[in-house]
Amino acid sequence: MAMDNATAVFEFLLIGISNYPEWRGTFFTLVLITYLSTLLGNGLIIFLIHSDPHLHTPMYLFLSNLSFLDLCYGTASMPQALVHCFSIHPYLSYPQCLTQMSVSLALATAECFLLAVMAYDRVVAISNPLRYSAVMNGPVCIWLAATSWGASFVLTAMLILSLRLHFCGANVINHFVCEIISLIKLACSDTSLNELMILTTGVFTLLLPFGFVLLSYVRIAAAVLRIRSAQGRLKAFSTCGSHLTVVTIFYGAAISMYMKPQSKSSPDQDKFISVFYGALTPMLNPLIYSLRNKDVKGAIRKVMMKGA
Secondary structure (H helix, E strand, O other): OOOOHHHOOOEEEEOOOOOOHHHHHHHHHHHHHHHHHHHHHHHHHHHHHHHOHHHOOHHHHHHHHHHHHHHHHHHHHHHHHHHHOOOOOOEEEHHHHHHHHHHHHHHHHHHHHHHHHHHHHHHHHHHOHHHHHHHOOHHHHHHHHHHHHHHHHHHHHHHHHHOOOOEOOOOEEOOOOOOHHHHHOOEOOOOHHHHHHHHHHHHHHHHHHHHHHHHHHHHHHHHHHOOOOHHHHHHHHHHHHHHHHHHHHHHHHHHHHHOOOHHHOOHHHHHHHHHHHHHHHHHHHHHHHHHOOHHHHHHHHHHHHHHO
Protein backbone atom coordinates (compact mmCIF):
# COMPACT_ATOMS: atom_id res chain seq x y z
CA MET A 1 0.00 0.00 0.00
CA ALA A 2 1.86 3.06 -1.22
CA MET A 3 1.57 6.55 0.21
CA ASP A 4 2.79 9.90 -1.02
CA ASN A 5 6.04 10.70 0.84
CA ALA A 6 5.26 14.40 0.93
CA THR A 7 1.92 13.98 2.68
CA ALA A 8 2.33 10.55 4.24
CA VAL A 9 -0.23 9.57 6.85
CA PHE A 10 1.17 7.51 9.70
CA GLU A 11 -1.88 7.32 11.96
CA PHE A 12 -5.64 7.46 11.63
CA LEU A 13 -8.28 9.01 13.85
CA LEU A 14 -11.30 6.76 14.42
CA ILE A 15 -14.51 8.75 14.91
CA GLY A 16 -16.51 5.80 16.24
CA ILE A 17 -19.29 7.07 18.48
CA SER A 18 -17.68 10.48 19.15
CA ASN A 19 -20.13 12.25 16.83
CA TYR A 20 -22.91 10.95 19.11
CA PRO A 21 -21.47 11.84 22.57
CA GLU A 22 -24.81 11.35 24.32
CA TRP A 23 -24.73 7.66 23.31
CA ARG A 24 -21.21 6.87 24.56
CA GLY A 25 -22.27 5.32 27.87
CA THR A 26 -25.03 3.28 26.28
CA PHE A 27 -22.79 2.16 23.42
CA PHE A 28 -19.99 1.13 25.82
CA THR A 29 -22.40 -0.91 27.94
CA LEU A 30 -23.96 -2.65 24.93
CA VAL A 31 -20.59 -3.50 23.34
CA LEU A 32 -19.23 -4.78 26.67
CA ILE A 33 -22.26 -7.02 27.22
CA THR A 34 -22.06 -8.21 23.61
CA TYR A 35 -18.35 -9.03 23.86
CA LEU A 36 -18.68 -10.86 27.20
CA SER A 37 -21.64 -12.81 25.79
CA THR A 38 -19.58 -13.67 22.70
CA LEU A 39 -16.72 -15.00 24.82
CA LEU A 40 -19.02 -16.95 27.14
CA GLY A 41 -21.34 -18.37 24.48
CA ASN A 42 -18.75 -19.41 21.93
CA GLY A 43 -16.37 -20.65 24.61
CA LEU A 44 -19.17 -22.81 26.02
CA ILE A 45 -19.99 -24.25 22.56
CA ILE A 46 -16.33 -25.20 21.98
CA PHE A 47 -16.06 -26.75 25.46
CA LEU A 48 -19.27 -28.78 25.05
CA ILE A 49 -18.31 -30.11 21.61
CA HIS A 50 -14.87 -31.22 22.70
CA SER A 51 -15.99 -32.68 26.04
CA ASP A 52 -19.11 -34.60 24.92
CA PRO A 53 -18.37 -37.68 22.74
CA HIS A 54 -21.91 -37.52 21.30
CA LEU A 55 -20.96 -34.22 19.64
CA HIS A 56 -17.88 -35.60 17.89
CA THR A 57 -19.57 -35.51 14.48
CA PRO A 58 -18.82 -33.52 11.30
CA MET A 59 -21.59 -31.00 11.95
CA TYR A 60 -20.21 -30.15 15.39
CA LEU A 61 -16.61 -30.10 14.15
CA PHE A 62 -17.64 -27.30 11.78
CA LEU A 63 -19.68 -25.62 14.53
CA SER A 64 -16.64 -25.59 16.85
CA ASN A 65 -14.66 -23.97 14.02
CA LEU A 66 -17.43 -21.39 13.61
CA SER A 67 -17.40 -20.62 17.34
CA PHE A 68 -13.61 -20.24 17.33
CA LEU A 69 -13.92 -17.90 14.33
CA ASP A 70 -16.52 -15.82 16.16
CA LEU A 71 -14.30 -15.60 19.24
CA CYS A 72 -11.41 -14.31 17.14
CA TYR A 73 -13.60 -12.04 15.03
CA GLY A 74 -15.16 -10.38 18.06
CA THR A 75 -11.78 -9.99 19.77
CA ALA A 76 -10.31 -8.34 16.65
CA SER A 77 -12.64 -5.35 16.93
CA MET A 78 -14.75 -5.09 20.09
CA PRO A 79 -11.99 -4.52 22.71
CA GLN A 80 -10.64 -1.71 20.54
CA ALA A 81 -14.11 -0.15 20.26
CA LEU A 82 -14.41 -0.29 24.06
CA VAL A 83 -11.01 1.29 24.65
CA HIS A 84 -11.67 4.08 22.16
CA CYS A 85 -15.21 4.76 23.33
CA PHE A 86 -14.19 7.45 25.85
CA SER A 87 -10.87 8.40 24.23
CA ILE A 88 -10.51 12.02 23.23
CA HIS A 89 -8.09 11.16 20.43
CA PRO A 90 -8.62 7.50 19.46
CA TYR A 91 -5.71 7.16 17.03
CA LEU A 92 -4.38 3.99 15.43
CA SER A 93 -0.96 3.83 13.81
CA TYR A 94 -0.79 2.81 10.16
CA PRO A 95 0.68 -0.68 10.90
CA GLN A 96 -1.97 -1.27 13.59
CA CYS A 97 -4.72 -0.17 11.21
CA LEU A 98 -3.48 -2.41 8.39
CA THR A 99 -3.03 -5.41 10.71
CA GLN A 100 -6.46 -5.11 12.28
CA MET A 101 -8.13 -4.66 8.89
CA SER A 102 -6.34 -7.72 7.46
CA VAL A 103 -7.24 -9.95 10.43
CA SER A 104 -10.90 -8.91 10.37
CA LEU A 105 -11.17 -9.47 6.62
CA ALA A 106 -9.53 -12.90 6.83
CA LEU A 107 -11.82 -14.04 9.65
CA ALA A 108 -14.98 -12.74 7.96
CA THR A 109 -13.98 -14.47 4.71
CA ALA A 110 -13.30 -17.73 6.55
CA GLU A 111 -16.78 -17.55 8.09
CA CYS A 112 -18.33 -17.12 4.62
CA PHE A 113 -16.61 -20.28 3.38
CA LEU A 114 -17.31 -22.23 6.56
CA LEU A 115 -21.04 -21.49 6.40
CA ALA A 116 -21.02 -22.86 2.84
CA VAL A 117 -19.18 -26.00 4.02
CA MET A 118 -21.78 -26.45 6.77
CA ALA A 119 -24.51 -26.25 4.13
CA TYR A 120 -22.78 -29.00 2.13
CA ASP A 121 -22.62 -31.12 5.29
CA ARG A 122 -26.38 -30.79 5.77
CA VAL A 123 -27.02 -31.67 2.10
CA VAL A 124 -25.09 -34.92 2.44
CA ALA A 125 -26.71 -35.73 5.81
CA ILE A 126 -30.27 -35.29 4.53
CA SER A 127 -29.99 -36.26 0.87
CA ASN A 128 -27.80 -39.33 1.37
CA PRO A 129 -27.94 -40.35 5.04
CA LEU A 130 -26.77 -43.95 4.45
CA ARG A 131 -23.46 -42.77 2.96
CA TYR A 132 -23.05 -39.75 5.26
CA SER A 133 -20.35 -41.31 7.46
CA ALA A 134 -18.40 -42.48 4.44
CA VAL A 135 -18.61 -39.17 2.56
CA MET A 136 -18.04 -36.87 5.54
CA ASN A 137 -15.24 -38.85 7.16
CA GLY A 138 -12.59 -37.35 9.42
CA PRO A 139 -9.96 -36.47 6.78
CA VAL A 140 -12.58 -34.90 4.50
CA CYS A 141 -13.96 -32.74 7.32
CA ILE A 142 -10.49 -31.58 8.34
CA TRP A 143 -9.64 -30.82 4.70
CA LEU A 144 -12.84 -28.79 4.23
CA ALA A 145 -12.24 -26.79 7.41
CA ALA A 146 -8.56 -26.21 6.57
CA THR A 147 -9.46 -25.15 3.02
CA SER A 148 -11.93 -22.59 4.37
CA TRP A 149 -9.22 -21.07 6.55
CA GLY A 150 -6.51 -21.28 3.88
CA ALA A 151 -8.61 -19.79 1.07
CA SER A 152 -9.65 -16.89 3.31
CA PHE A 153 -6.04 -15.96 4.08
CA VAL A 154 -5.02 -16.21 0.40
CA LEU A 155 -7.90 -14.03 -0.82
CA THR A 156 -7.35 -11.48 1.96
CA ALA A 157 -3.64 -11.29 1.17
CA MET A 158 -4.44 -10.73 -2.52
CA LEU A 159 -6.88 -7.94 -1.65
CA ILE A 160 -4.53 -6.18 0.79
CA LEU A 161 -1.48 -6.44 -1.49
CA SER A 162 -3.47 -5.06 -4.43
CA LEU A 163 -4.19 -1.79 -2.62
CA ARG A 164 -2.26 1.17 -3.99
CA LEU A 165 -3.49 4.18 -2.07
CA HIS A 166 -2.09 7.72 -1.77
CA PHE A 167 -3.24 9.81 1.19
CA CYS A 168 -3.12 13.60 1.04
CA GLY A 169 -3.39 14.46 4.71
CA ALA A 170 -6.92 13.24 5.46
CA ASN A 171 -6.71 10.68 8.27
CA VAL A 172 -10.18 10.67 9.88
CA ILE A 173 -11.96 7.31 9.54
CA ASN A 174 -15.71 7.47 10.19
CA HIS A 175 -15.82 4.03 11.77
CA PHE A 176 -15.24 2.14 15.01
CA VAL A 177 -12.36 0.16 13.53
CA CYS A 178 -10.06 0.28 10.52
CA GLU A 179 -12.30 -0.93 7.72
CA ILE A 180 -11.25 -1.21 4.10
CA ILE A 181 -14.06 0.82 2.50
CA SER A 182 -13.66 3.64 5.03
CA LEU A 183 -9.91 3.65 4.44
CA ILE A 184 -10.29 3.79 0.66
CA LYS A 185 -12.56 6.82 0.99
CA LEU A 186 -9.63 8.76 2.50
CA ALA A 187 -7.39 8.23 -0.52
CA CYS A 188 -6.82 11.13 -2.90
CA SER A 189 -5.65 8.83 -5.70
CA ASP A 190 -7.88 6.98 -8.15
CA THR A 191 -9.55 4.14 -6.24
CA SER A 192 -11.65 2.66 -9.05
CA LEU A 193 -9.31 -0.34 -9.36
CA ASN A 194 -9.44 -0.89 -5.60
CA GLU A 195 -13.24 -0.76 -5.60
CA LEU A 196 -13.32 -3.21 -8.51
CA MET A 197 -11.01 -5.52 -6.57
CA ILE A 198 -13.33 -5.38 -3.54
CA LEU A 199 -16.33 -6.23 -5.72
CA THR A 200 -14.42 -9.07 -7.42
CA THR A 201 -13.28 -10.49 -4.10
CA GLY A 202 -16.82 -10.08 -2.78
CA VAL A 203 -18.13 -12.24 -5.61
CA PHE A 204 -15.83 -15.10 -4.54
CA THR A 205 -16.26 -14.64 -0.80
CA LEU A 206 -19.92 -13.61 -0.56
CA LEU A 207 -22.02 -14.18 -3.67
CA LEU A 208 -20.63 -17.58 -4.72
CA PRO A 209 -20.75 -19.12 -1.21
CA PHE A 210 -24.19 -17.61 -0.65
CA GLY A 211 -25.39 -18.98 -3.99
CA PHE A 212 -24.00 -22.38 -3.06
CA VAL A 213 -25.89 -22.24 0.25
CA LEU A 214 -29.14 -21.38 -1.55
CA LEU A 215 -28.70 -24.26 -4.01
CA SER A 216 -27.90 -26.56 -1.09
CA TYR A 217 -31.16 -25.67 0.59
CA VAL A 218 -33.06 -26.26 -2.63
CA ARG A 219 -31.64 -29.79 -2.65
CA ILE A 220 -32.40 -30.16 1.05
CA ALA A 221 -36.01 -29.04 0.55
CA ALA A 222 -36.44 -31.50 -2.31
CA ALA A 223 -35.02 -34.33 -0.17
CA VAL A 224 -37.20 -33.42 2.82
CA LEU A 225 -40.36 -33.35 0.70
CA ARG A 226 -39.64 -36.95 -0.31
CA ILE A 227 -39.78 -38.02 3.34
CA ARG A 228 -43.19 -39.58 3.94
CA SER A 229 -43.66 -39.03 7.67
CA ALA A 230 -44.38 -35.55 9.00
CA GLN A 231 -42.18 -36.26 12.02
CA GLY A 232 -39.27 -37.17 9.75
CA ARG A 233 -39.69 -33.98 7.73
CA LEU A 234 -39.80 -31.89 10.91
CA LYS A 235 -36.64 -33.53 12.26
CA ALA A 236 -34.80 -32.95 8.98
CA PHE A 237 -35.80 -29.28 8.85
CA SER A 238 -34.90 -28.76 12.52
CA THR A 239 -31.27 -29.77 11.86
CA CYS A 240 -31.04 -26.99 9.24
CA GLY A 241 -33.00 -24.23 10.95
CA SER A 242 -30.12 -22.93 13.06
CA HIS A 243 -27.70 -22.84 10.16
CA LEU A 244 -30.20 -21.11 7.88
CA THR A 245 -30.84 -18.43 10.51
CA VAL A 246 -27.11 -17.73 10.90
CA VAL A 247 -26.62 -17.64 7.12
CA THR A 248 -29.45 -15.14 6.65
CA ILE A 249 -28.10 -12.77 9.31
CA PHE A 250 -24.43 -12.92 8.32
CA TYR A 251 -24.66 -12.93 4.52
CA GLY A 252 -27.51 -10.42 4.49
CA ALA A 253 -25.56 -7.82 6.45
CA ALA A 254 -22.25 -8.44 4.66
CA ILE A 255 -23.73 -8.33 1.14
CA SER A 256 -25.62 -5.11 1.91
CA MET A 257 -22.30 -3.63 3.07
CA TYR A 258 -19.84 -4.68 0.37
CA MET A 259 -21.84 -5.57 -2.76
CA LYS A 260 -23.22 -2.13 -3.57
CA PRO A 261 -21.80 0.92 -5.39
CA GLN A 262 -19.70 2.95 -2.97
CA SER A 263 -21.23 6.15 -4.32
CA LYS A 264 -24.52 5.07 -2.73
CA SER A 265 -23.05 4.15 0.66
CA SER A 266 -23.63 6.20 3.79
CA PRO A 267 -20.67 6.24 6.25
CA ASP A 268 -22.90 6.26 9.34
CA GLN A 269 -25.16 3.55 7.93
CA ASP A 270 -22.18 1.40 6.90
CA LYS A 271 -20.49 1.53 10.27
CA PHE A 272 -23.63 0.51 12.13
CA ILE A 273 -24.26 -2.34 9.66
CA SER A 274 -20.70 -3.50 10.30
CA VAL A 275 -21.42 -3.49 14.04
CA PHE A 276 -24.43 -5.72 13.36
CA TYR A 277 -22.50 -8.47 11.58
CA GLY A 278 -19.19 -7.84 13.35
CA ALA A 279 -20.47 -7.80 16.93
CA LEU A 280 -24.01 -9.13 17.12
CA THR A 281 -23.54 -12.13 14.81
CA PRO A 282 -20.72 -13.69 16.89
CA MET A 283 -22.90 -13.26 19.98
CA LEU A 284 -26.07 -14.62 18.37
CA ASN A 285 -24.53 -17.72 16.77
CA PRO A 286 -24.11 -19.76 19.99
CA LEU A 287 -27.56 -18.67 21.18
CA ILE A 288 -29.16 -19.75 17.90
CA TYR A 289 -27.43 -23.13 17.90
CA SER A 290 -27.96 -23.88 21.59
CA LEU A 291 -31.61 -22.83 21.73
CA ARG A 292 -32.58 -24.71 18.55
CA ASN A 293 -30.39 -27.79 18.99
CA LYS A 294 -31.40 -30.72 21.20
CA ASP A 295 -27.90 -32.23 21.24
CA VAL A 296 -26.30 -29.01 22.50
CA LYS A 297 -29.02 -28.55 25.14
CA GLY A 298 -28.49 -32.16 26.22
CA ALA A 299 -24.74 -31.56 26.57
CA ILE A 300 -25.43 -28.46 28.68
CA ARG A 301 -27.69 -30.49 30.97
CA LYS A 302 -24.98 -33.13 31.38
CA VAL A 303 -22.42 -30.49 32.40
CA MET A 304 -24.89 -28.96 34.87
CA MET A 305 -25.66 -32.37 36.39
CA LYS A 306 -21.95 -33.13 36.82
CA GLY A 307 -21.43 -29.80 38.53
CA ALA A 308 -24.41 -30.23 40.85
